[in-house]
Amino acid sequence: MGDSASQVPRTADLPGAAGPLLRVHGLSKSFAGTKALDGVGFEVNAGEVVSVVGQNGSGKSTLVKVLAGIHTPDPGAVIEHRDIRFIHQDLGLVPGLSTIENLDIARPLGLRGFRPAKAREERQAAERMIRRFGGDFDVTEPIARITAAERTIAAIARAMSDWSPTGNVLVLDEPTAALGAAEADLLFDAVRRVAAEGAAVVFISHRLDEVLGLSDRVVALRDGKLVADVPAGEVDHDRLVALIAGSELAEFRMEHADERGRRALRARGLVTDVLRGVDLDIHEGEIVGVCGLLGSGREHLAATLFGAMDRHAGSVTVAERALKAADPAHSIRHGLAYVPADRLRQGAVMTMTAMENLTLPWLRPLRSAFGRLDRAAERGETRAWTDRVALRPPQPDRPLRLFSGGNQQKIVMAKWLRMAPAVLLLDEPTQGVDIAAKAAIHELIAEARAAGTGVLVSSTDTGEILDLCDRVLILRDGRVSAELGRHELSEARLISESLGLSTTSAPRHPLD
Amino acid sequence: MTLIDDTETLTEHPYERARPRHRLREALSFRSISAIYIFAALFLLFSLWVPSTFLDGDTWKAMLDDQAITALTAVSLVIPLSAGVFNLAIGSQVAVGSILSAWLLSQHLPIPATVTLTLVAGAAIGLATGLLIVRARIDSFIATLGVSSMLLALTTWISDGQQILDLGAAYQELATGQLFGITYPVYFLVLVALAVWYVLERTPAGRRVYATGGNLDAARLAGVRTSTTIVLSLIACGLIASAAGTLVSSRLATGDPSIGPGYLLPAFAAAFLGSTQFRGGRYNVWGTVIAVYVLATGVKGLQLAGAPVWIPDLFNGLALLLAVGMAVRRGDTGRTSAIARLLRRRRSSQEA
Numbered sequence: 001m002g003d004s005a006s007q008v009p010r011t012a013d014l015p016g017a018a019g020p021l022l023r024v025h026g027l028s029k030s031f032a033g034t035k036a037l038d039g040v041g042f043e044v045n046a047g048e049v050v051s052v053v054g055q056n057g058s059g060k061s062t063l064v065k066v067l068a069g070i071h072t073p074d075p076g077a078v079i080e081h082r083d084i085r086f087i088h089q090d091l092g093l094v095p096g097l098s099t100i101e102n103l104d105i106a107r108p109l110g111l112r113g114f115r116p117a118k119a120r121e122e123r124q125a126a127e128r129m130i131r132r133f134g135g136d137f138d139v140t141e142p143i144a145r146i147t148a149a150e151r152t153i154a155a156i157a158r159a160m161s162d163w164s165p166t167g168n169v170l171v172l173d174e175p176t177a178a179l180g181a182a183e184a185d186l187l188f189d190a191v192r193r194v195a196a197e198g199a200a201v202v203f204i205s206h207r208l209d210e211v212l213g214l215s216d217r218v219v220a221l222r223d224g225k226l227v228a229d230v231p232a233g234e235v236d237h238d239r240l241v242a243l244i245a246g247s248e249l250a251e252f253r254m255e256h257a258d259e260r261g262r263r264a265l266r267a268r269g270l271v272t273d274v275l276r277g278v279d280l281d282i283h284e285g286e287i288v289g290v291c292g293l294l295g296s297g298r299e300h301l302a303a304t305l306f307g308a309m310d311r312h313a314g315s316v317t318v319a320e321r322a323l324k325a326a327d328p329a330h331s332i333r334h335g336l337a338y339v340p341a342d343r344l345r346q347g348a349v350m351t352m353t354a355m356e357n358l359t360l361p362w363l364r365p366l367r368s369a370f371g372r373l374d375r376a377a378e379r380g381e382t383r384a385w386t387d388r389v390a391l392r393p394p395q396p397d398r399p400l401r402l403f404s405g406g407n408q409q410k411i412v413m414a415k416w417l418r419m420a421p422a423v424l425l426l427d428e429p430t431q432g433v434d435i436a437a438k439a440a441i442h443e444l445i446a447e448a449r450a451a452g453t454g455v456l457v458s459s460t461d462t463g464e465i466l467d468l469c470d471r472v473l474i475l476r477d478g479r480v481s482a483e484l485g486r487h488e489l490s491e492a493r494l495i496s497e498s499l500g501l502s503t504t505s506a507p508r509h510p511l512d
Numbered sequence: 513m514t515l516i517d518d519t520e521t522l523t524e525h526p527y528e529r530a531r532p533r534h535r536l537r538e539a540l541s542f543r544s545i546s547a548i549y550i551f552a553a554l555f556l557l558f559s560l561w562v563p564s565t566f567l568d569g570d571t572w573k574a575m576l577d578d579q580a581i582t583a584l585t586a587v588s589l590v591i592p593l594s595a596g597v598f599n600l601a602i603g604s605q606v607a608v609g610s611i612l613s614a615w616l617l618s619q620h621l622p623i624p625a626t627v628t629l630t631l632v633a634g635a636a637i638g639l640a641t642g643l644l645i646v647r648a649r650i651d652s653f654i655a656t657l658g659v660s661s662m663l664l665a666l667t668t669w670i671s672d673g674q675q676i677l678d679l680g681a682a683y684q685e686l687a688t689g690q691l692f693g694i695t696y697p698v699y700f701l702v703l704v705a706l707a708v709w710y711v712l713e714r715t716p717a718g719r720r721v722y723a724t725g726g727n728l729d730a731a732r733l734a735g736v737r738t739s740t741t742i743v744l745s746l747i748a749c750g751l752i753a754s755a756a757g758t759l760v761s762s763r764l765a766t767g768d769p770s771i772g773p774g775y776l777l778p779a780f781a782a783a784f785l786g787s788t789q790f791r792g793g794r795y796n797v798w799g800t801v802i803a804v805y806v807l808a809t810g811v812k813g814l815q816l817a818g819a820p821v822w823i824p825d826l827f828n829g830l831a832l833l834l835a836v837g838m839a840v841r842r843g844d845t846g847r848t849s850a851i852a853r854l855l856r857r858r859r860s861s862q863e864a
Contacts, residue, residue, distance in 0.1 A: 328732055332734075345727070345729055345730070346727075346730050346733055347733075348727070349722075349723050349730045350726070351726045356723070367715075373714060
């Protein structure tokens with residue numbers, strides 16, 4: 001087909017052997033007067049890995065969307081590159097199909113699509129492709145059953161299968177969000193191989209350590225502006241944090257008290273498909289953090305306590321009452337509240353308005369004669385809450401999906417705080433929200449704690465854990481492997497305990 | 513602080529305009545009440561085209577009566593649709609209601625007992641369908657398709673494939689009796705529509721139904737008893753569909769096993785079209801009732817103008833496609849659309 005022919009690079013078109021493969025100059029992007037990107041410019045050469053770092057809201061995702069052609073930049077911008085390929089965070093693989101079949105999807109079909117597939121040839125071709133990027137796994141397994149890192153390699157292989165990296169650009173957008181350290185290594189190896197074949201690689205990430213280990217150069221964004229473009233060897237972690245955070249960091253500091261309140265929640269011997277006997281107490285006015293790698297059980301703990309997920313064994317007790325397994329309504333009635341990590345699918349009904357979401361868990365006090373919903377009371381109460389959480393725009397009648405991630409999460413927080421829960425269970429409470437909303441949400445958590453609510457925060461953001469928590473539980477292989485008090489907390493300690501290293505300081509550049 | 517916030521909003525929805533200041537203008541816009549404008553256009557068209565018959569009061573009375581049962585069926589369908597459940601058995605449920613009441617009468621049961629038993633049967637069918645969906649965890653599409661086929665079998669078994677004739681004048685009076693020149697089913701429709709509207713849009717129960725339909729997981733995690741909600745919505749639907757079935761056999765004083773399934777398409781067309789009216793993409797009662805009568809006006813006008821007998825089917829089918837097409841396009845412009853959501857849900861569950 002003509003398609004595949006046009007994708008074969010023609011050497012004559014190369015913008016000069018030594019020139020950059022990707023050149024961005026004077027790139028701005030405004031949304032209704034606000035600049036999401038402001039005069040950004042950088043270059044990426046062949047064989048080079050350039051990382052783009054920045055907080056949520058710094059313009060990283062806008063940059064990717066402009067490169068991908070989803071957004072049109074403001075006039076005057078220069079973007080030059082030849083073929084450019086993207087690997088997005090969700091990878092875009094079909095989970096039910098094998099690696100072979102997923103690789104095959106990328107290939108353009110004509111009438112050839114009706115010819116019988118040659119099983120052995122396809123398998124060997126797929127194996128060659130994944131080995132090229134350092135993968136070594138069963139290509140006949142469905143994507144859903146291989147590990148996250150192997151999936152990423154399959155996605156890279158697919159992006160490369162009908163494409164020669166030489167002279168072209170590969171953009172990876174937050175590819176390691178779901179990977180553990182060992183898995184990330186596998187991916188980095190694949191990325192280096194792509195660069196070694198002559199491609200320019202742009203690596204978008206918010207994990208600073210891995211960025212320093214992997215890339216040749218680091219480009220940092222803050223508030224839409226480029227604040228650094230430096231060789232990776234010339235910056236260290238702390239300097240990078242200062243660059244991307246600017247003055248906005250450390251706006252919020254949690255006050256910690258040393259005495260404990262009464263026990264608010266008691267869990268014993270929790271067993272699920274992943275958890276293998278977890279004991280846990282949460283006290284009134286205490287924030288308990290939960291850390292652990294993907295697969296450690298961390299991501300299931302809050303859901304299991306709440307009853308969003310079923311448990312095979314174990315008990316959860318709140319105020320001396322045993323909670324039923326897998327019964328959220330029962331848990332809510334006994335003072336539990338749960339903010340799931342997946343806001344779109346579980347956290348809120350996006351098609352309903354902010355007000356309807358806010359009042360959904362507790363409509364009883366709004367009932368008037370004939371079982372009618374008292375609209376005036378509902379509106380009044382909603383107004384009070386949207387003011388308190390500073391909802392932007394302050395329009396409770398808008399469908400929730402039209403709000404930004406941060407404002408959606410404010411509504412999700414408000415709907416639970418409205419019930420004055422005894423225990424607030426938070427799963428990734430600030431995932432995908434900007435710095436301002438993150439600070440606002442942290443403040444809400446602090447207020448709940450001050451009101452005597454026991455809080456559990458499960459998060460992959462170690463900075464958040466360090467900022468918020470009085471006590472941290474480390475999960476490994478479905479068990480609590482360590483418990484750290486306020487005074488033992490440090491980022492290095494959290495990471496080394498999560499990985500199960502005996503040393504107290506984690507290597508900063510595991511790849512060097 | 514707020515600056516960054518707003519940027520993010522705009523990043524995600526760069527084309528989203530600010531909410532219009534004038535609620536009235538929004539409420540009267542073509543987007544909100546297109547059916548009313550279409551009705552006006554149809555009315556004008558046929559008033560000029562076939563004025564003598566189209567503008568006759570009797571034509572309108574007959575149409576009100578004609579479509580009451582269709583509207584009743586469509587209103588019953590709104591309840592499970594709002595809860596996110598596709599009830600493809602709706603036509604067969606009307607058929608069972610119609611044939612069961614006819615058969616019970618032919619067994620010399622008194623009318624009140626007949627009607628009560630038929631309604632109980634309708635509720636029981638709703639309950640069974642609901643349990644298939646929430647307990648056996650069969651997708652509502654498939655569960656109701658299966659139930660539909662079984663109900664058709666039941667209908668044929670009861671009636672032996674024959675019409676049950678001569679159900680008596682007293683029974684016929686139920687659907688043909690008049691008050692102020694308008695037949696009873698029209699009043700019954702108004703009562704049922706009022707009740708369903710009140711529960712869906714004015715009570716906490718209705719809020720929970722819409723939440724369940726909007727996002728089952730999120731609703732469950734917010735403490736909504738989603739399984740109970742789904743089962744109850746199907747029971748209510750079965751109850752009303754059975755009542756509609758009773759009116760079908762009463763109207764003709766005949767139990768006809770072939771009539772019920774024909775209500776499936778008009779009911780869905782009206783519910784879908786109705787969801788594009790008033791409530792910005794939510795299934796709702798008044799939109800649905802109006803959709804039934806707008807479709808009927810179009811069909812009636814064409815018939816009076818001498819269109820052939822296959823026009824109603826063509827018109828309903830076309831209207832259904834138009835409604836869905838409009839709703840999908842509207843999804844792009846940022847409005848909430850029940851249909852677009854449904855299509856997305858199907859697509860993603862096929863991928864999973």
